[in-house]
Amino acid sequence: MWLGLAEHKLWSNWGFSRMIEVSGLSKRYGAVQALRDVSFKVESGQIVGFLGANGAGKTTTMDIICGCIGADSGSARIAGYDIMEQPLEAKRRLGYLPDVAPLHGEMRVADYVSFAARLHKVPSTRVQQQVTETLERLSLGDVRNRLIGNLSKGYRQRVAFAQAIVHNPEVLVLDEPTEGLDPNQILHVRELIRSLAGQHTIILSSHILSEVQNTCDQIVIIHNGEVVQQGSVAELAGQLQAVRTYRLRVAQNVDQLIESLSTMGHVLSPRVVNSDSCELEFGFSKEANEQLLDDIARMVINGGYGLRGLAAQTRSLEDVFFHITH
Amino acid sequence: MNAVFTIAWRDIRATFASPKGCAIFFFFLGFMGVFFYNFLHTFVELTQRAPMFGGEAPTLEQLLRALFYNLHFILILVIPAVTMSSFSEERRNQTIRLLQTSPITATQIVLGKFLASAAVLALALACSAVYPLFIKVFGNPDGSLILTSYLGIFLLMCAQLAFGLWVSSMTTNQFMAFLFTMFGLFLLLILNWLAPSVNSGGLMETVLKYVASTDHLDMFFKGMLTVSDVTYFVCFAALFLFFTNVVLDSQRWR
Numbered sequence: 001m002w003l004g005l006a007e008h009k010l011w012s013n014w015g016f017s018r019m020i021e022v023s024g025l026s027k028r029y030g031a032v033q034a035l036r037d038v039s040f041k042v043e044s045g046q047i048v049g050f051l052g053a054n055g056a057g058k059t060t061t062m063d064i065i066c067g068c069i070g071a072d073s074g075s076a077r078i079a080g081y082d083i084m085e086q087p088l089e090a091k092r093r094l095g096y097l098p099d100v101a102p103l104h105g106e107m108r109v110a111d112y113v114s115f116a117a118r119l120h121k122v123p124s125t126r127v128q129q130q131v132t133e134t135l136e137r138l139s140l141g142d143v144r145n146r147l148i149g150n151l152s153k154g155y156r157q158r159v160a161f162a163q164a165i166v167h168n169p170e171v172l173v174l175d176e177p178t179e180g181l182d183p184n185q186i187l188h189v190r191e192l193i194r195s196l197a198g199q200h201t202i203i204l205s206s207h208i209l210s211e212v213q214n215t216c217d218q219i220v221i222i223h224n225g226e227v228v229q230q231g232s233v234a235e236l237a238g239q240l241q242a243v244r245t246y247r248l249r250v251a252q253n254v255d256q257l258i259e260s261l262s263t264m265g266h267v268l269s270p271r272v273v274n275s276d277s278c279e280l281e282f283g284f285s286k287e288a289n290e291q292l293l294d295d296i297a298r299m300v301i302n303g304g305y306g307l308r309g310l311a312a313q314t315r316s317l318e319d320v321f322f323h324i325t326h
Numbered sequence: 327m328n329a330v331f332t333i334a335w336r337d338i339r340a341t342f343a344s345p346k347g348c349a350i351f352f353f354f355l356g357f358m359g360v361f362f363y364n365f366l367h368t369f370v371e372l373t374q375r376a377p378m379f380g381g382e383a384p385t386l387e388q389l390l391r392a393l394f395y396n397l398h399f400i401l402i403l404v405i406p407a408v409t410m411s412s413f414s415e416e417r418r419n420q421t422i423r424l425l426q427t428s429p430i431t432a433t434q435i436v437l438g439k440f441l442a443s444a445a446v447l448a449l450a451l452a453c454s455a456v457y458p459l460f461i462k463v464f465g466n467p468d469g470s471l472i473l474t475s476y477l478g479i480f481l482l483m484c485a486q487l488a489f490g491l492w493v494s495s496m497t498t499n500q501f502m503a504f505l506f507t508m509f510g511l512f513l514l515l516i517l518n519w520l521a522p523s524v525n526s527g528g529l530m531e532t533v534l535k536y537v538a539s540t541d542h543l544d545m546f547f548k549g550m551l552t553v554s555d556v557t558y559f560v561c562f563a564a565l566f567l568f569f570t571n572v573v574l575d576s577q578r579w580r
Contacts, residue, residue: 066423066426066427067426067427067578068423068426068577068578069577070578084578087429088429088431089429091428091429092429094427096423098420098423100419100420100423101420102419102420102421102423102424103419103421104336104340104419104421106340106343106344107336107339107340107343111339115332115336116424116428118328118329118332119329119332119333119424119425119428119429120428120429121429124328163424
């Protein structure tokens with residue numbers, strides 16, 4: 001115990017900042033290659049969004065990071081401790097909220113949370129205090145003596161949350177924390193995650209982009225078991241901003257307009273979106289300036305196509321995700 | 327060690343929080359009562375008839391022995407009911423993740439589960455002592471025989487629990503765990519009847535008879551404690567607890 005504490009102090013004194021380090025994880029379930037060479041790093045105090053469609057390998061990665069299952073190759077380190085080599089040291093610093101909440105329906109909320117605290121080696125003199133604090137923090141004080149099996153989904157999710165944070169772990173791994181919650185509860189969970197940032201390093205998985213966009217500093221996108229993109233939210237959105245697209249609606253002669261657009265410099269892949277309503281779409285290359293838009297508008301009006309609408313397409317992470325995974 | 331007690335205490339409370347715990351006590355003590363009544367009735371009848379026919383009256387020790395042999399039979403049904411949920415239910419509900427991500431070893435989990443089921447059944451055994459004690463109060467049987475018999479039954483129970491835990495750790499289906507544990511224990515029970523037909527008089531028969539659980543109880547039921555029988559049960563339990571540990575640990579690298 002003392003040794004563990006001393007070590008921990010050393011790490012932080014030396015500015016040890018890499019809280020989660022995953023390198024070269026591969027995992028195969030029979031014929032299915034679930035993960036292929038997954039690597040990423042999370043600095044201390046950051047919130048990282050782990051984004052992927054269903055079945056992309058999010059839960060498998062999280063299970064490996066938390067030591068529930070083993071990887072075929074590669075390693076995962078929590079606060080410098082390898083989860084396979086020094087599981088006890090690593091797990092002491094870890095809180096995990098799995099996709100299926102690990103709740104015992106026949107237990108009372110406070111009993112369950114204090115069970116989790118004891119399992120995570122919270123000193124017995126402090127268990128009561130920490131359980132009360134955690135329950136207050138998650139506004140579970142009112143239901144502390146209710147049976148978990150009788151609680152609604154939102155409450156259960158919060159109890160599962162309490163289980164993950166009751167021992168004040170340095171690293172929090174949250175697998176789809178807002179799954180199945182109503183919009184109010186989702187907001188509440190997001191606020192909670194935000195409030196935990198700074199003191200905890202958090203990995204949070206989701207297939208909902210807006211959620212990740214709102215809460216995370218960094219994003220790792222995983223698809224078919226491979227990391228396809230990683231970077232900050234701004235970086236990823238910026239990558240797409242580089243290619244601007246516009247949507248144009250005219251009155252007639254779409255095909256002819258497409259032809260003349262193709263001959264213009266810096267206009268990328270003009271195409272008809274809907275020939276009935278005469279809508280078309282085109283992109284600008286990085287070098288193009290806004291002046292080009294004036295030229296196109298002028299061409300439409302002078303050419304007698306009849307301008308009905310011209311709008312910039314807003315691109316969000318949604319597009320990055322779609323772009324990358326398709 | 328703290329983690330072991332934490333896990334055990336939660337499991338014990340869970341057993342009694344559900345109807346399962348009560349059902350186990352109900353059936354265990356109920357059947358014991360039926361057997362006790364039945365045997366006592368026969369005992370009294372035989373005792374009354376003995377002078378008439380000039381035969382020897384049965385002894386209280388014989389009555390006790392019959393009772394304990396039947397206890398052994400009931401355990402075959404009760405043990406799987408206790409152990410079936412210990413791992414398979416946790417795996418099915420995914421609650422095992424809480425244990426897997428806690429800073430505890432697989433050994434601590436196994437020992438915690440074992441301690442919990444042993445405590446529940448030890449309590450049931452303690453309650454069943456009311457029948458032998460009844461005989462002790464109203465008759466004068468050999469008191470040490472009751473004690474050694476209970477020790478034997480307790481050791482047997484620990485060994486069977488370890489086997490049940492091992493089966494439970496390998497499946498996510500409680501019913502399968504129940505079935506396999508029950509048939510496994512039954513096989514163990516009938517091994518010494520099967521043994522002669524396997525290879526009469528050979529080494530195989532000796533080995534099979536040694537593995538069978540029933541023979542090792544005889545000495546306990548006669549009021550004798552032998553090192554070899556105690557060793558048998560302790561080794562049996564340790565072996566299957568070790569197997570359970572391996573199964574649990576292997577989930578980390580499978």
